[in-house]
Amino acid sequence: MALTPQNNEAFLREVDEELRKDQAAALWRRWGRAIAIAIVAGLAVFAGYLFWQHQRREAAGREGEQMQLAWDDLSAERTAKATPALAQLAASKRDGYRAVALFTQADLLLRKDDLKGAAAKFAAIAADNTLDPSFRELAAVRQTNAEFDTLPPEQVIARLRAIAVPENAYFGSAGELVALAYLKQGKRDLAGKLFGQIAQSDRVPPSLRQRAVQMAGVLGVDAVSAEAGTLGNKATQ
Template identity: 30%
Template sequence: MNSLTDTLIREVDEDLRRDRLARLWKKYGSLLVGGIILLVLVVAGAEGWRSYQRSTHADASRRLAEAARLVATDPSAAAHAFTALAEDGPGDIAVLARLRAADALARAGDGAGARDAYQKLATTTSDPLYASLGTLFRAMLALEQPQANLAALETLSAELAPLTATDQPWRYTAQELLAAVSLERGDHAKAKELLEALRNDPQAPSEARARAGQVLTQSGMENR
């Protein structure tokens, strides 16, 4: 992976995982109203946790909490616990468990297992907000591999492209990732098009706009 792509992926990954509720609200605004608790737990695993535990899903919430406590010390065991909950847990808790299972697998060094878990989320979850997250995280993991073959990159492009539409909740993150995939494929024209659109979009998060401008400048694409 080239250094520009590595920097872009690392920054996007930090945006999605960062323990900052205020940043999330600023970045996504009303898009989080329906799923804010889920998304906070995905990126932080802490904020809003106590209020969520007081929900009607007390037993599932307890299992989720127990699995979360294992992540730092035994991510493999955490992944197993999250996966079990994803299979039999109720509603959004099952979705969250699937996301957390994939993250735990990645932490345990099981990249293939993590990608499979994200893929399952993307293809089996009815809510597009959460399904899109599965696709985005799986794309990040795929791009982190030392050598992604052309066929895999083309598949990533096809999966990410629909998520850049204006009605998609994660469109700015999808644009950044699709630009990174384009760079990996050697399609600098497409990467430039995506990054310029992102940099010039007044509705895009300021951090994403700044990153797009930085990559355009550092790569020399801006002057091509």
């Protein structure tokens, strides 16, 4: 007996479903083990990534607490107690904690008038290419400040020339050191120009800007009106 169109369509669907089942079974028999292994491996990798992230957060939290305790000890003049924690943090794999610990160690050496030791700490930060440039630039400025009296002016200028520009965050401090190095070289025109730029910068602390005004005046650069205009503009904002 011939099949009606409806029965024929139903029969074709059943055949198609059976064919797909047979194909799926054959595929599983051939590749099922490999697929299962791939799924398990993928889940293991994902679980490992989540565990690694958790461990990083846990370690960062512990180091943050350790840094805070060290600062609390320093504030209470318990330097000896803070020293081991700072040494451990100075070897941290986390850039921020490592840099801050090294800066703190250098500051402690400065308090002891150990300029050479402090300069070495700052130099380690400045030479660490894994750190953010802002850390490295600040370290270069502070290193130079610590050893300024023992450096040839040419070395001061070479080290800080790229930092002693108005758009840099450390322009004031770096620019002052470079200008003083120019004076050591007898280049009064370059020193006066740089002191004048510092005096006109509203990104420089007022005390440093005032020193720049005075130095520029001594060198024949009128920075008083420019500095006053800068302060006046800020007052009207």
